[in-house]
Each structure stands twice: as C-alpha cells, then as structure tokens.
Amino acid sequence: MEAKRQLPNVLVTGTPGTGKSTTCEQIAEATRLRHVNVGDLVRSQDLHCGWDEEYSCHIIDEDKICDALEDQMNRGGNIVDYHGCDFFPERWFDLVIVLQTDNTVLYERLEKRGYPQKKLSENVECEIMHVIVQEALESYREEIVQVLPSNTVEDLESNVERTVQWYKQVTCHVR
Numbered sequence: 069m070e071a072k073r074q075l076p077n078v079l080v081t082g083t084p085g086t087g088k089s090t091t092c093e094q095i096a097e098a099t100r101l102r103h104v105n106v107g108d109l110v111r112s113q114d115l116h117c118g119w120d121e122e123y124s125c126h127i128i129d130e131d132k133i134c135d136a137l138e139d140q141m142n143r144g145g146n147i148v149d150y151h152g153c154d155f156f157p158e159r160w161f162d163l164v165i166v167l168q169t170d171n172t173v174l175y176e177r178l179e180k181r182g183y184p185q186k187k188l189s190e191n192v193e194c195e196i197m198h199v200i201v202q203e204a205l206e207s208y209r210e211e212i213v214q215v216l217p218s219n220t221v222e223d224l225e226s227n228v229e230r231t232v233q234w235y236k237q238v239t240c241h242v243r
C-alpha cells in the first residue's frame with residue numbers, strides 16, 4: 069500500500085453483469101471501504117461528452133473522471149466499481165479484482181436487465197474474448213490482479229470473503 073494511504077483502494081472490474089456492484093456493496097458493508105460506482109458518478113456529475121446512440125451508453129470523459137476521484141483515491145479507503153480499468157492511474161490501486169461470468173449466465177443477466185440485442189451480444193462477446201482481463205493485466209502488476217469467477221451465489225460469497233480477509237490483513241495496523 070502507498071505510504072500516504074491509511075486504507076487501501078480496491079478496483080472491481082469486469083464486463084457489465086458480472087456482479088461488480090453486488091460484490092462491492094457486500095465488501096463495503098463488511099469493511100471501511102467506500103463503494104464508488106463510476107457509472108453512477110458519470111451520470112450524477114456529467115462526466116461525459118454525450119450519449120452514444122449505437123451502443124446506448126454515455127461517451128465517458130476519462131480525464132474528468134480521474135480528476136473527480138483524485139483526492140479521495142489519494143486518501144484511500146475506496147472500492148471502485150467500473151467495467152473499464154485502463155484509464156485509471158496505476159498507483160491508485162492495491163488490489164484489482166476482475167470478475168468473470170460464463171457466457172450463458174451473463175446472457176441471461178443482461179437480458180433481464182433489458183439490454184438491446186446489439187449491446188447484449190457485444191458485452192457477451194467482450195466476456196468471451198477476456199477483454200477486461202487482458203486490459204487489467206496490461207494496466208496493473210500481475211501480482212495485484214485477481215481473476216475470480218462470478219457465476220453463483222457461492223462464488224459471490226467466496227469472492228467477498230477472500231477480499232474481506234485480504235483487507236483485514238493489509239489494515240491490521242490501522243486503528
């Protein structure tokens with residue numbers, strides 16, 4: 069952990085629907101980490117440069133997002149939830165978790181979410197091609213990247229538990 073941070077920062081990334089928000093919420097409940105949902109932040113603080121009709125999503129402004137988060141990331145104690153991971157400063161994170169979901173399971177979750185067909189198949193394809201895993205391994209030191217399955221409730225529980233244990237270990241000196 070960077071010396072100036074009292075508490076660590078964790079990034080939870082993965083294709084939409086892999087369970088980032090659910091996982092982050094549970095970890096945040098069990099630790100002193102604050103859940104930072106970057107998608108919500110983009111919407112609430114207008115950190116975008118418009119709407120992409122083709123992909124039905126905001127065109128995010130990466131610089132604005134990093135500026136908005138810089139101070140709180142320097143203080144530490146954040147669990148950041150976002151489906152991209154290559155534009156954050158590498159120094160921000162002590163642990164990077166990439167959630168992975170089997171394509172049939174992911175398809176059903178995104179269908180339930182009402183994604184348009186194009187967006188749905190793009191995301192499932194992204195998952196099959198391991199796009200986010202590759203992005204994470206290219207952006208952060210391999211030792212801090214953990215690729216975890218997120219198909220079942222048991223996976224969810226285990227992912228939360230191991231992250232809470234990790235957190236306790238790295239913060240045992242913090243009062």
Ligand code: DAT
Pocket residue numbers: 082083084085086087088089090091177218219220221222223224
């Ligand atoms: P994300 O934030 O990655 O888009 P989410 O946390 O909103 O994903 O989860 C999408 C849906 O899938 C939601 O209904 C909760 C469910 N879910 C997430 N992780 C799961 C898991 N490991 N097992 C079963 N269901 C899960």
